[in-house]
Amino acid sequence: MEDKVKELMAKADSLMKKSVLHLEDELAKIRAGKANPMMLDGISVDYYGTPTPINQVGSVTVTDARTLTVQPWEKHMLPVIEKAIMGANIGLNPSNDGTLIRIPVPVLTEERRKGLVKQANSAGEDAKIALRNLRRDGHKRIAEYVKDGLSEDQGKRKEGEIDEMTKKYTGKVDEILKAKEKDIMTV
Numbered sequence: 339m340e341d342k343v344k345e346l347m348a349k350a351d352s353l354m355k356k357s358v359l360h361l362e363d364e365l366a367k368i369r370a371g372k373a374n375p376m377m378l379d380g381i382s383v384d385y386y387g388t389p390t391p392i393n394q395v396g397s398v399t400v401t402d403a404r405t406l407t408v409q410p411w412e413k414h415m416l417p418v419i420e421k422a423i424m425g426a427n428i429g430l431n432p433s434n435d436g437t438l439i440r441i442p443v444p445v446l447t448e449e450r451r452k453g454l455v456k457q458a459n460s461a462g463e464d465a466k467i468a469l470r471n472l473r474r475d476g477h478k479r480i481a482e483y484v485k486d487g488l489s490e491d492q493g494k495r496k497e498g499e500i501d502e503m504t505k506k507y508t509g510k511v512d513e514i515l516k517a518k519e520k521d522i523m524t525v
Contacts, residue, residue, distance in 0.1 A: 339488050343480070343496055350476045350500055354469055354507040361465040361511060368454050368461075370522045371446040373400045377430070378408070383415065383422040392419060406430075406441040413437070446522075454522045462515040469507050476500040 366376045375398040382389040392398060396410035396419065408419055416434050423432045423441065432441045446454070477497050484493040 357468040364461045365518045373406045373443045381426045404443045408439040458518045465511045473504040
């Protein structure tokens with residue numbers, strides 16, 4: 339029984355970590371007016387009939403705070419990459435100079451910044467909901483273990499540990515959101 343409880347605690351910790359990492363990935367996609375290669379994550383180009391991420395057909399670099407460049411490994415991919423970026427509808431207008439694609443990142447308006455903060459907070463709330471669901475599932479599993487022979491004292495102690503774990507990861511989510519909001523609202 340003790341092994342099952344240890345396994346449950348390890349799995350809960352792992353899943354809570356994954357929820358926080360997922361939030362970080364989601365927030366990285368929200369642009370804060372600064373050039374970031376992750377802005378192009380999720381955009382695929384047609385590479386010999388196969389949808390392929392841009393970062394696998396060329397190198398994506400930041401030349402300055404407001405400009406991304408994409409240097410394709412094959413010149414014939416320039417118009418394909420340019421079309422994919424425009425088609426992704428992420429508010430970027432690439433320009434092709436024949437050897438590489440420059441992508442200027444426009445300055446965000448105050449209204450747009452507030453909208454991005456709302457979007458970030460929504461993603462944070464989703465992460466918190468995931469953490470609470472994991473907490474609930476852990477409590478339910480411990481209750482089953484108590485029915486199967488785990489002492490009630492041990493069950494209560496483990497529920498308390500799950501609660502502490504949830505508080506810890508919820509605190510991390512709050513810290514991440516606060517940092518992202520500061521990043522977005524900084525002009």
